[in-house]
Amino acid sequence: xxxxxxxxxxxxxxxxxxxxxxxxxxxxxxxxxxxxxxxxxxxxxxxxxxxxxxxxxxxxxxxxxxxxxxxxxxxxxxxxxxxxxxxxxxxxxxxxxxxxxxxxxxxxxxxxxxxxxxxxxxxxxxxxxxxxxxxxxxxxxxxxxxxxxxxxxxxxxxxxxxxxxxxxxxxxxxxxxxxxxxxxxxxxxxxxxxxxxxxxxxxxxxxxxxxxxxxxxxxxxxxxxxxxxxxxxxxxxxxxxx
Amino acid sequence: xxxxxxxxxxxxxxxxxxxxxxxxxxxxxxxxxxxxxxxxxxxxxxxxxxxxxxxxxxxxxxxxxxxxxxxxxxxxxxxxxxxxxxxxxxxxxxxxxxxxxxxxxxxxxxxxxxxxxxxxxxxxxxxxxxxxxxxxxxxxxxxxxxxxxxxxxxxxxxxxxxxxxxxxxxxxxxxxxxxxxxxxxxxxxxxxxxxxxxxxxxxxxxxxxxxxxxxxxxxxxxxxxxxxxxxxxxxxxxxxxxxxxxxxxxxxxxxxxxxxxxxxxxxxxxxxxxxxxxxxxxxxxx
Numbered sequence: 453x454x455x456x457x458x459x460x461x462x463x464x465x466x467x468x469x470x471x472x473x474x475x476x477x478x479x480x481x482x483x484x485x486x487x488x489x490x491x492x493x494x495x496x497x498x499x500x501x502x503x504x505x506x507x508x509x510x511x512x513x514x515x516x517x518x519x520x521x522x523x524x525x526x527x528x529x530x531x532x533x534x535x536x537x538x539x540x541x542x543x544x545x546x547x548x549x550x551x552x553x554x555x556x557x558x559x560x561x562x563x564x565x566x567x568x569x570x571x572x573x574x575x576x577x578x579x580x581x582x583x584x585x586x587x588x589x590x591x592x593x594x595x596x597x598x599x600x601x602x603x604x605x606x607x608x609x610x611x612x613x614x615x616x617x618x619x620x621x622x623x624x625x626x627x628x629x630x631x632x633x634x635x636x637x638x639x640x641x642x643x644x645x646x647x648x649x650x651x652x653x654x655x656x657x658x659x660x661x662x663x664x665x666x667x668x669x670x671x672x673x674x675x676x677x678x679x680x681x682x683x684x685x686x687x688x689x690x691x692x693x694x
Numbered sequence: 695x696x697x698x699x700x701x702x703x704x705x706x707x708x709x710x711x712x713x714x715x716x717x718x719x720x721x722x723x724x725x726x727x728x729x730x731x732x733x734x735x736x737x738x739x740x741x742x743x744x745x746x747x748x749x750x751x752x753x754x755x756x757x758x759x760x761x762x763x764x765x766x767x768x769x770x771x772x773x774x775x776x777x778x779x780x781x782x783x784x785x786x787x788x789x790x791x792x793x794x795x796x797x798x799x800x801x802x803x804x805x806x807x808x809x810x811x812x813x814x815x816x817x818x819x820x821x822x823x824x825x826x827x828x829x830x831x832x833x834x835x836x837x838x839x840x841x842x843x844x845x846x847x848x849x850x851x852x853x854x855x856x857x858x859x860x861x862x863x864x865x866x867x868x869x870x871x872x873x874x875x876x877x878x879x880x881x882x883x884x885x886x887x888x889x890x891x892x893x894x895x896x897x898x899x900x901x902x903x904x905x906x907x908x909x910x911x912x913x914x915x916x917x918x919x920x921x922x923x924x925x926x927x928x929x930x931x932x933x934x935x936x937x938x939x940x941x942x943x944x945x946x947x948x949x950x951x952x953x954x955x956x957x958x959x960x961x962x963x964x965x966x967x968x969x970x971x972x973x974x975x976x977x978x979x980x
Binding site: 481482483484485488495499500501503525527529530531533534536572574575576578579 | 733734736737749751753755757774779780781783786787833835839840841
């Protein structure tokens with residue numbers, strides 16, 4: 453199957469190889485949560501809600517009482533994928549992604565400012581079209597910022613792949629299931645540090661460097677967009693307060 | 695759940711007694727309703743309903759399946775509810791199973807009728823493709839994204855809107871198949887049959903706080919309830935289902951009164967919902 457048209461250079465959905473899907477973000481979508489956000493990357497739609505910092509519910513889970521406890525759960529709606537999923541929670545993929553998101557966000561949250569408390573991050577996937585992991589991390593960043601939780605930096609994430617000898621940015625579901633390599637990168641935007649790196653399939657070393665470089669550029673572009681959204685949101689709040 | 699102080703509880707109860715609730719509504723007044731259709735493109739029909747801060751996304755997916763042996767001339771419908779932990783931190787992991795099951799069963803009772811399939815709001819015989827062999831299986835999924843009370847009413851409204859947005863693809867059956875073989879079906883991508891949702895009921899939940907009942911309670915008001923009665927009423931004013939929740943006992947005359955109040959309120963709510971559906975469809979056509 454032709455993932456990149458050799459004549460025009462367009463991908464299956466009409467994008468160029470280094471073009472990301474359309475981004476859309478909205479802050480404050482769940483009224484009862486301390487912070488929440490809706491993030492869309494093309495057809496992938498994700499809602500993140502943050503509850504915290506609040507009192508630890510289960511003392512047994514607390515490992516270090518000088519730091520906050522960060523918990524995360526990733527869930528997919530039954531209608532989120534093309535075929536109806538019968539068991540959308542508790543399966544191994546969801547558990548793994550919950551763990552990955554938690555570790556990525558923990559790198560940025562200033563946990564020692566909030567000892568003996570817990571921060572819950574809940575991510576709900578409404579529509580899945582590839583790159584759900586990245587969309588969830590971006591949504592979680594916005595939700596944490598909306599909740600006012602102190603963070604070192606904005607965490608953004610993007611994926612990139614390599615099909616038909618071309619590095620491709622931001623794979624959708626069709627390209628992801630093509631069987632080529634899929635590199636997911638999460639970075640702390642301003643500090644320029646990588647907090648998440650995952651890859652499957654195989655890639656020669658120098659190709660890997662160019663694919664990872666492309667993904668990092670994608671992350672930086674998302675960080676610029678997220679900063680704009682947060683600035684817009686703060687201006688709106690400022691107007692409301694008068 | 696946010697804890698309420700004694701003063702706040704007193705304020706809520708007093709307000710309800712005086713017909714002015716905490717957000718200024720009257721006892722029998724609904725919150726602002728906003729409706730969007732077609733939010734899930736890969737489903738056959740979908741809707742997103744917001745009732746105040748309560749937000750529900752409902753989707754309807756149709757798949758070809760085999761009808762049950764007891765009812766070879768009817769399709770099948772199943773309703774599932776999922777409460778997302780984004781709505782309430784207690785819904786994480788398996789915390790929401792009890793509530794989801796309770797809501798799903800209440801919806802099934804109101805929309806799907808009894809065990810024999812009699813009295814279903816959706817005409818199940820319209821879902822049959824080949825008698826005894828092939829039928830449409832409808833999977834209705836409700837997702838609670840944000841919860842601020844009155845989940846059952848919002849879910850029923852979302853399912854009604856999603857069904858009105860649903861298009862079942864036309865199926866061409868090849869008649870040359872032998873009697874005991876699986877017939878070949880060709881699902882059309884172009885033509886769709888719209889559902890007739892005029893007989894789908896809505897659910898009105900009346901929450902009793904003190905000596906008065908309110909409609910469309912927020913979660914703070916629900917925490918003060920002694921009992922609640924959910925009545926499912928259709929467009930013709932007929933009752934399609936009834937559930938009573940809460941531990942306090944109710945005098946039978948009170949229940950009859952609540953039912954008549956629910957019937958009266960439901961006609962107004964159905965009117966509002968129908969106009970919102972029409973507006974959403976007009977927007978979708980543009």
